[in-house]
Amino acid sequence: MAAKILVVDDEMPIRKALRDILEYEKYEVDDADNAKKALEMLDKSDYQVIISDLKMPGMNGIEFCETLLKSHDIPLIMITGIGDVETAVEALKKGAFDFIQKPLDLNRLLIAVRHALEKENLVVETKRLKKKIDNKYEMIGQSAAIKDIQELIERVAPTNTRVLITGENGTGKELVAHWIHAKSKRSAAPLVEVNCAAIPSELIESELFGHEKGSFTSAIKQKKGDFELADGGSIFLDEIGDMNLSAQAKILRVLQENKITHVGGEKEIPVDVRIIAATNKNLRTEITAGRFREDLYHRLSVIIIHIPPLRERLDDIPLLAEHFLRQIEKSEGMSPHNLSNDAIEELKKLPWKGNVRELKNVIERFTILCNKNITKKDVIKHVAYNME
Secondary structure: OOOEEEEOOOOHHHHHHHHHHHHHOOOOOEEOOHHHHHHHHHOOOOOOOEEOOOOOOOOOOOHHHHHHHHHHHEEEEEOOOHHHHHHHHHHHOOOOEEEEEEOOOHHHHHHHHHHHHHHHHHHHHHHHHHHHHHHHHHOOOHHHHHHHHHHHHHHHHOOOOOOEEEEOOEEEEHHHHHHHHHOOOOOOOOOOEEEOOOOOOOHHHHHHHOOOOOOOOHHHHHHHOOHHOOOOEEEEEEOOOHHHHHHHHHHHHHHHOEEOOOOOOOOOEOOOOOEEEOOOOOOOHHOOOOOOHHHHHHHHEEEEEEEOHHHHHHHHHHHHHHHHHHHHHHHOOOOOEOOHHHHHHHOOOOOOOOHHHHHHHHHHHHHHHHOOOHHHHHHHHOOHHHHH
């Protein structure tokens, strides 16, 4: 499908010339003789690129650019006279994609259009991927507990406050961390995830803080750590209860000074990172046992979000089961399945030691082993006995 371009210029010969050039290159072209008319056309049709003159009666190009970018994310190429370069630079500061001086260099114009289309395609793809990510971490549930968690996230996310997320394995701690970051003022910056339980204790400091070349046997070059990679954004320290005491002490230093030092290095590196931590352990018990620093606990737990196990929020099972069913069908290209009421009621009776993660695995099992109508008998056959 041909890209659609809108040309805005008060001079008819210029509009016609641009239309002829662009249509020859197989673009679809509309034109308007003033900015006001162009804005009306934007409400009725989608355009991938706009080419606008700088000097027009009524609303000029700068004003048009400012108004456009308040409600649309479309690359705008400004056409300017030779004496208007300073104003064109102002247009770039306002958000214009590029400017081209008159008399127009046609090759320069076509290159600018191609680059603008590449930017537009990148924006569209970024939005698509963001939506895909948002759907992956969608928070499903209608129980009072989930509603309380959602309300707490809305209040906490816009701040820089540290958050500790607690709950059993499979309850959705990672999901909550992603929502906090997505709704924060840091959402445009990275969220770096660290599974503290999966990293060997002798490597975790290098992973978190980076290392200098030659600082240990396999350090063949300098490496940035996760805190540097998350600078300006957030870091999610999952299963922080499994972190060794030495690394805990360095995390505490980061919280106090907002600085890190590479393993084997001496230079202090400033970092601006929001810490979101999670654990399936009772950290107070770990403190008593001498396995977790009490001062670090108090630093991390400014806000505590506890996610109850699935067996304590049975009202969420029908929504979660339906959500996972549709999600799996879509990803695998399957035809629709149906969960009968008696199957849902049977699912509610199960202990769900693996929580939401276990429920998702069970629903995937149904899509593979069961007929289109999933019944109580299927639940008993494929799930209940496996949980005994």
